[in-house]
Amino acid sequence: MSEEIKETKKAILNASVAPEEFDWEAFENDGAETGESKKEAMAQYEQTLNKVTENEVVEGVVTSINKREVVVNIGAKSEGVISAPEFRYNPDLKVGDKVEVLVESAEDRKGQLIISHKKARQLKSWDMVNAAYESGEIVKGYVKTRTKGGMIVDVFGIEAFLPGSQIDIKPIRDYDVFVDTTMDFKIVKINQEFKNVVVSHKALLEAEQEQKRSELISKLEKGQVLEGVVKNITNYGVFVDLGGVDGLIHITDLSWGRISHPEEVVALDQKINVVVLDFNEQQKRIALGLKQLSAHPWEALKEDLKVGDTVKGKVVAVADYGAFIEVEPGVEGLVHVSEMSWSPRLHSAQEFLKVGDEVEAQILTLDREARKMSLGIKQLTTNPWESIREKYPVGSQHKATVRNITNFGVFAELEDGVEGLIHISDLSWNKIKHPAEMVQSGDVIDVVILDFDENSHKLSLGHKQLTPNPWDELEAKYPVGTVVDATVSVIGDKNATLTLADGTEVTAFNRELVKEDGKQALVGETLPVKVVDLRRATRTIRVSHVRTYQEAKAAKETAEAETAKKAIKKVQSNVEKTTLGDISALAALKDKMEKGE
Numbered sequence: 324m325s326e327e328i329k330e331t332k333k334a335i336l337n338a339s340v341a342p343e344e345f346d347w348e349a350f351e352n353d354g355a356e357t358g359e360s361k362k363e364a365m366a367q368y369e370q371t372l373n374k375v376t377e378n379e380v381v382e383g384v385v386t387s388i389n390k391r392e393v394v395v396n397i398g399a400k401s402e403g404v405i406s407a408p409e410f411r412y413n414p415d416l417k418v419g420d421k422v423e424v425l426v427e428s429a430e431d432r433k434g435q436l437i438i439s440h441k442k443a444r445q446l447k448s449w450d451m452v453n454a455a456y457e458s459g460e461i462v463k464g465y466v467k468t469r470t471k472g473g474m475i476v477d478v479f480g481i482e483a484f485l486p487g488s489q490i491d492i493k494p495i496r497d498y499d500v501f502v503d504t505t506m507d508f509k510i511v512k513i514n515q516e517f518k519n520v521v522v523s524h525k526a527l528l529e530a531e532q533e534q535k536r537s538e539l540i541s542k543l544e545k546g547q548v549l550e551g552v553v554k555n556i557t558n559y560g561v562f563v564d565l566g567g568v569d570g571l572i573h574i575t576d577l578s579w580g581r582i583s584h585p586e587e588v589v590a591l592d593q594k595i596n597v598v599v600l601d602f603n604e605q606q607k608r609i610a611l612g613l614k615q616l617s618a619h620p621w622e623a624l625k626e627d628l629k630v631g632d633t634v635k636g637k638v639v640a641v642a643d644y645g646a647f648i649e650v651e652p653g654v655e656g657l658v659h660v661s662e663m664s665w666s667p668r669l670h671s672a673q674e675f676l677k678v679g680d681e682v683e684a685q686i687l688t689l690d691r692e693a694r695k696m697s698l699g700i701k702q703l704t705t706n707p708w709e710s711i712r713e714k715y716p717v718g719s720q721h722k723a724t725v726r727n728i729t730n731f732g733v734f735a736e737l738e739d740g741v742e743g744l745i746h747i748s749d750l751s752w753n754k755i756k757h758p759a760e761m762v763q764s765g766d767v768i769d770v771v772i773l774d775f776d777e778n779s780h781k782l783s784l785g786h787k788q789l790t791p792n793p794w795d796e797l798e799a800k801y802p803v804g805t806v807v808d809a810t811v812s813v814i815g816d817k818n819a820t821l822t823l824a825d826g827t828e829v830t831a832f833n834r835e836l837v838k839e840d841g842k843q844a845l846v847g848e849t850l851p852v853k854v855v856d857l858r859r860a861t862r863t864i865r866v867s868h869v870r871t872y873q874e875a876k877a878a879k880e881t882a883e884a885e886t887a888k889k890a891i892k893k894v895q896s897n898v899e900k901t902t903l904g905d906i907s908a909l910a911a912l913k914d915k916m917e918k919g920e
Contacts, residue, residue, distance in 0.1 A: 377426050380443045385420045395424055395438060403438035410440065412465035412477050414505050423447075444480035451479045452520055456510040464508045464522060466501050474501060476508065476522055483510070489523035492532060493554055535567035540602055543609070547599045548616070553589050561585045563597055563611060570609035572597060579614050579653030581639040588613070620653030621694045630686050633703065638680040646676045648684060648698055656696035658684055663700050665707055665740030665780075707740045708780050715741070715772050715782070720789065725766045733758045735770060735784060743782030745770060752787050752794065754862050794859050797827065801854050801864060806871055810849045811836065819844075821852065821866065828864075829854075835867035844868065 386402060387394035393405045393416070403424060410416050425446065428437040455462050464476040464483065474485040485508070487495060512521035551563035551570065560573045577588045589595060597611040628634075636648035636656070645659040663675045676682065684698035707714075715721065715737065723735035723743070732746040750761050762768060774783040801807065801823075809821035809829060819836055821829050831852065836844040844850055852866035853874070 377428060379426050380423055380446060381426060382421055383424050383438070385416065385418050385422060388416065388418060393440075395422060395440075397424065397426070397436070397438065399429070399436050401430065401436045403436040405438060405440050411503075412463055412505060441480055448479035448481045449518070452481055452483075452510060453513065455479075456513050459509065461507050461509060461527065462522075463505055465505050466503065469498050469502055474498065476506075478508065478510070478520065478522060481518075481520055483508075483520035483522045485522050485524065489521075489525045492525055492528045532567050532569075539565060539568045540609070543599055543602050545599055545601065548596055549599065549611075550594065550596055551611075553591055553593045553595060556585050556589065556591060558584065561589055563595065565597075565609070568609070570597065570599075570611040572611045572613050576600065576610075576612040576614055579617070579620050580649060581647070581655065619694075620651055621691065624651060624654055624691070628686070628689070630689055632686050633683055634686060634698070635681065635683050638676050638678050638682065641672050641676055641678055643671045643673070646672045648682060650696070650698075654696070656684065656686070656698040658682075658698045658700055662687065662698070662702070665701050665704070666736070666742055701740075704740075707738060708777060711741065711777060711782075712775060717772050717774065720769060720771050722767055723770045723784065725762050725764050725768065728758050728762070728764055730757065733762055735768065737770075737782075741782070743770070743772075743784040745784045745786050749773070749783075749785040749787055752790070752792050752862070794862060797864065798857055798859070801827075801857065803854050803857060805854045806851055807854070808849055809852045809866060811844050811846050814846055829866045830863055831866050831868070835869050837869055839872045 381397050383395040383397035383403065385393060386396045388407075390407060392407055393410055394402050395405060396402045405424065410422075416422075422440055423443045424438040424440050425443040426436070426438055427442070430436055452462075454460070462478055464478040464485075466485070467475045467477055467482070469475075470484075473487045474490070476483045476485045487498065489511070490498070490501065506524050507527055508522035508524055509526045510520060511523045511526060513519070549565055551565045553561055554564040554569060555562040558574075560571050561577065562569050562571055572585075574582065574585055577585055582588060595613065596616060597613055598615045599609065600612045600615070601610040602608065634648075634650045634656070636650040638646050639649045639655065640647040643660070645657050646663075647655045647657055649655050658672075658676075660670070660672045660675070663672065682700060683703060684700050685702040686696060687699045687702070688695070688697040690696070721737055723737050725733055726736050726742065727734040730747075732744050733750065734742055734744055736742045745758075747755065747758050750758055755761060768786060769789050770784040770786055771788045772782070773785045773788070776782075807823055809823050811819060812822050812828070813820040814833065814836075817833060819831050819833055821831060823829060829852070833843070836850075838844060838850070850868050851871045852868050853870040854864060855867050855870060856865040857863075858865075
């Protein structure tokens with residue numbers, strides 16, 4: 324058989340028309356046909372072929388598929404071979420499927436037909452994308468690669484963006500598992516100017532989930548027990564997949580006991596049974612419970628447990644007003660801050676307990692119906708205030724630890740639960756502005772018991788009373804009228820401070836420091852002063868320099884006046900005596916004359 328006939332047969336075999344429509348007998352004579360019959364056969368063969376136009380999009384039939392290439396017959400003399408990756412978007416492609424291809428060349432140098440499926444798609448892709456967007460049609464896309472914030476997807480030959488948030492309903496842990504996969508998408512946004520396309524797979528899942536949710540909610544009943552899978556865990560609760568529909572177990576409905584995080588009870592992908600607590604058909608919300616599937620711990624609490632019993636437990640929560648103690652799993656009691664210690668200094672529970680502490684406590688109240696229990700810790704120790712007067716009588720001396728310092732005084736602790744106040748006026752015989760000038764927190768100081776108030780658990784303490792009152796000595800040493808030397812230390816707007824030789828500080832009005840020459844005394848000058856006032860209540864000694872020279876001058880003037888007065892009186896006395904004598908003599912003479920003597 325000639326090569327020409329063989330090629331013709333091959334062409335016939337590759338033709339898109341049925342072989343039975345061709346006259347095969349002429350070709351079975353091993354080339355014995357006449358030239359005329361050969362021409363007729365070739366003409367007949369040519370009629371079986373489609374006319375191929377370059378750069379035209381035509382429809383072909385897939386005749387063969389392997390990992391590297393796809394063979395497509397478009398009815399031409401030869402079949403076209405297309406690289407398999409051009410069909411990655413359609414993993415379901417099979418022999419016999421019809422596909423569109425672009426004829427790039429009727430034949431190359433080897434007589435091979437050159438076609439492209441990708442270019443055929445690209446010519447129609449933008450119209451197809453817009454049509455799918457307008458109609459809401461679900462499209463298939465091939466996930467090519469991962470990019471910042473999401474994935475790149477091939478849709479109709481166009482690269483579309485798939486945001487990470489639009490891949491799935493549940494959080495994605497590994498984005499790479501989606502690369503080289505084909506998925507269904509919905510086109511959600513198109514930028515016509517920049518030819519940008521955004522797709523979503525999540526939108527399809529949400530629509531499907533919404534339908535399932537509506538169907539499930541329509542069949543729900545409160546108290547119904549369902550099986551689900553833990554889908555997501557947050558700080559406030561657990562989301563459970565009930566078969567395409569999510570329900571929430573709030574953290575308070577996970578366990579009868581107190582937990583800090585849902586992970587203490589459940590794990591991701593764990594299968595659990597839950598009970599339906601509530602649901603909202605309009606808002607499509609389902610509230611679930613896990614702890615409700617077991618009996619409440621209070622129902623299993625020992626029947627013989629009563630007020631006054633001692634229980635052990637762990638601190639599970641602490642607030643300013645108290646601490647919650649778990650005495651049994653799911654059974655808690657409150658220890659109020661006032662029941663923690665006999666000390667009046669305890670104002671916050673955090674000062675006494677912390678979460679995780681193991682403690683013993685006494686049951687103070689127990690209400691099984693209300694499921695409430697109050698506990699006390701201080702009741703397990705002796706109340707020190709019951710024998711306070713015997714242990715700390717008034718006037719007795721003790722050592723105390725400074726626990727707190729305020730503007731008005733110092734709180735000092737004699738022992739655990741026994742604390743007293745040293746008022747600022749009882750800290751020192753000298754005047755101080757703030758207790759911190761004398762003591763610091765944690766200092767151990769000597770105190771004396773001044774007074775009690777057992778009902779209020781209050782104790783008055785003194786510190787200065789343990790030392791002699793320096794003012795007794797000062798009153799004896801510097802009584803009013805004493806004149807001493809003093810050095811001016813500080814001069815203020817109206818008053819000045821002076822220091823005596825022994826270090827005692829005294830005060831004076833500025834006007835009392837004017838010297839005899841009329842000049843004002845200056846800082847550093849030493850001059851005589853006279854004590855004019857000594858006040859024990861305010862612990863102040865007031866002096867005056869003016870008094871020293873003014874009173875001396877006044878005394879001199881007074882002495883001179885007294886001397887003059889005495890002299891005048893003496894002269895007057897002599898005059899009075901002479902005049903009276905004369906009068907007496909005249910009187911005697913007159914008397915004699917009257918008697919005739």
